[in-house]
Amino acid sequence: MGSNLKTKTDNPDETDELWRLDSALSLINWSYPNSDARKRKLKLDPDLVEVDSDGLFYPYVGVSQLNALSDQYKIDDNSTAEEIEAYQEALARLMADDPEAKLFGGRKERGWGEVARLSYGEFLDTLQHALHRDKLSPSGICQQLVGEILKVEHSRQNEALENAELKVLEQYLFPVHAMGYCWLGSNADSANALAKRIESIQAFYRDKGFKCHKVILVTHSMGGLVARYYSEVLGGNAQIYGVVHGVLPSVGAAATYTRMKRGTENPLSDIAGYVTTQILGRDAAEMTAVCAQSPGALQLLPAPEYGMGWLNIIDRHGNKESYPKVDPYSEIYTCKDKWWRLVDPHLLNPLNERGNKWVFEQNWKGFENIIYRHVKKFQSDISGKYHPNTYSFYGLDDSFVSKVEASHTTQQTAIWKGTLWMAEENTYPVPSSALPGEQLDKREVMQHRTISDVLSANERDYQIVGTGGPGDYRQRTSVYVGQRFTLQDAAENGDGTVPVISGVIADKHLVSRLPLKVEHEPAYKKPIAQKFTLRAIIKIAQEVNNDPLMAFKA
Known part of the structure; x- marks a missing residue:
């Protein structure tokens, strides 16, 4: 979700910015009450959105130049639109005169505006600085990495960077490009877009008289799935020197299931987490309205490689059932007759308020089509496939003694626990199995699900009679209703989204792997993640020396 999106339009002068993560408050409008399931389904439709490059x-501008420009234009909250536009034009001219821009083109032209500034802005700037302006400095970022041990847990090469390996930085230029993609659409489609982008980048530099044969890919989260599909399914392998994956959900994440059942969690129970839950999706209705029509989101579901038995149902008597047993696609994802199914069918289309049966069936068929044509096939196509020159880091709280830190608690397994439940007569949620059209009580779209249960004679007879409160002498009766299942909070280790079992890519697929105490979204903000990535890039760049199409004639 780190790519900026806007509504598709045929008019280039019109723009409807939908999902632009420039700062922590950029998406605050999605937390408003009117950003409900209906709006999300209409606006966040993969067929109706495209990447927003704005x-x-x-920008790279010297501090003194920037201060001089600010003093000249004195932009503040009272500035007019004309004054702001004049300042922006002056800033653009200043950036265009920059040596980096003259070599590589502007940062906007290199896609930097397509991705979330909040997540990647500082990292992209640091990376470009290290690989261009600072690369030959005796005290530069690259030089500081020489001999440093990052404590990788797996490596097929000498872990520390050697001085001789910096030689490649002297011989070649390393422009940093970014590519946003529609994370709602299929990652296979995004991989095709990546193929076209790489071709255009290669053509751009060749037209400028540079040698440009292959690229080095750095990915974050879902972007790693896009890169793997491009590399190993579309044949892009031959265009890539190597890949660095950060917090890749290599075989999916159980959080995709839990968030579609209860909404986004707030593990720290703080204000920032609350706002995040409101933005990403407050409950099953809002999450399902978007995710169930979005192949990209559903491709993050646990693949068969994730393992069997990650969904556990424990009833009030302690009896346990685990799923999937053989096939997650039929047993969980397209299951219709179990209350713990991935999707409550009537939540697929919040616009079908009257419950039209034909619309209901068409919505379900469309969802099944996504699961089998886009999710199952995509996961099967990339199963066990990685570029042979791959580096990876993943999230791990390595400091815990008996309990993982809240910011790192991750849903490796999804567990529903049942209890005997009591409530006031005629006010409690109707068990889902008792509602027509496979519906779900509107009060149960978060962590609880109430189902009918066989009660003992004592349980059937049990009731509490009391007053309705001060000034209200009507009698109200509480009775045992049945069984209420509660989806348990995350408790396993990881980065808060990707559990360790999915973050750890098997040794046979990797050159190097490093566990890091990073959280999922801000992973590349951590200096240690930046160090690992830069070191991996320099290691991968040694391949340029073996590429006859990049060699210089003596």
Whole structure:
């Protein structure tokens, strides 16, 4: 979700910015009450959105130049639109005169505005600085990495960077490009877009008289699935020197299931987490309205490689059932007759308020089509496939003694626990199995699901009679209703989204792997993640020396 999106339009002068993550408050409008399931289904439709390239990014302008420009234009909250436009034009001219822009083109032209400034802005700037302006400095970022041990847990090469390996930085230029993609659409489609982008980048530099044969890919989260499909399914392998994956959900994440059942969690129970839950999706209705029509989101579901038995149903008597047993696609994802199914069918289309049966069936068929044509096939196509020159880091709280830190608690397994439940007569949620059209009580779209249960004679007879409160002498009766299942909070280790079992890519697929105490979204903000990535890039760049199409004639 780190790519900026806007509504598709045929008019280039019109723009409807939908999902632009320039700062922590950029998406605050999605937390408003009117950003409900209906709006989300209409606006966040993969067929109706495209990448927005107008996001903010870190420009390279010297501090003294920037201060002089600010003093000249004195932009503040009272500035007019004309004054702001004049300042922006002056800033653009200043950036265009920059040596980096003259070599590589502007940062906007290199896609920096397509991706979330909040997540990647500082990292992109640091990376470009290290690989261009600072690369030959005796005290530069690259030089500081020489001999440093990052404590990788797996490596097929000498872990530390050697001085001799910096030689490649002297011989070649390393422009940093970014590519946003529609994370709602299929990652296979995004991989095709990546193929076209790489071709255009290669053509751009060749037209400028540079040698440009292959690229180095750096990915974050879902972007790693896009890269794997491009590399190993579309044949892009031959265009890539190597890949660095950060917090890749290599075989999916159980959080995709839990968030579609209860909404986004707030593990720290703080204000920032609350706002995040409101933005990403408050409950099953809002999450399902978007995710169930979005192949990209559903491709993050646990694949068969994730393992069997990650969904556990424990009833009030302690009896346990685990799923999937053989096939997650039929047993969980397209299951219709179990209350713990991935999707409550009537939540597929919040616009079908009257419950039209034909619309209901068409919505379900469309959802099944996504699961089998886009999710199952995509996961099967990339199963066990990685570029042979791959580096990876993943999230892990390595400091815990008996309990993982809240920011790192991750849903490796999804567990529903049942209890005997009591409530006031005629006010409690109707068990889902008792509602027509496979519906779900509107009060149960978060962590609880109430189902009918066989009660003992004592349980059937049990009731509490009391007053309705001060000034209200009507009698109200509480009775045992049945069984209420509660989806348990995350408790396993990871980065808050990707559990360790999915973050750890098997040794046979990797050159190097490093566990890091990073959280999922801000992973590349951590200096240690930046160090690992930069070191991996320099290691991968040694391949340029073996590429006859990049060699210089003596």
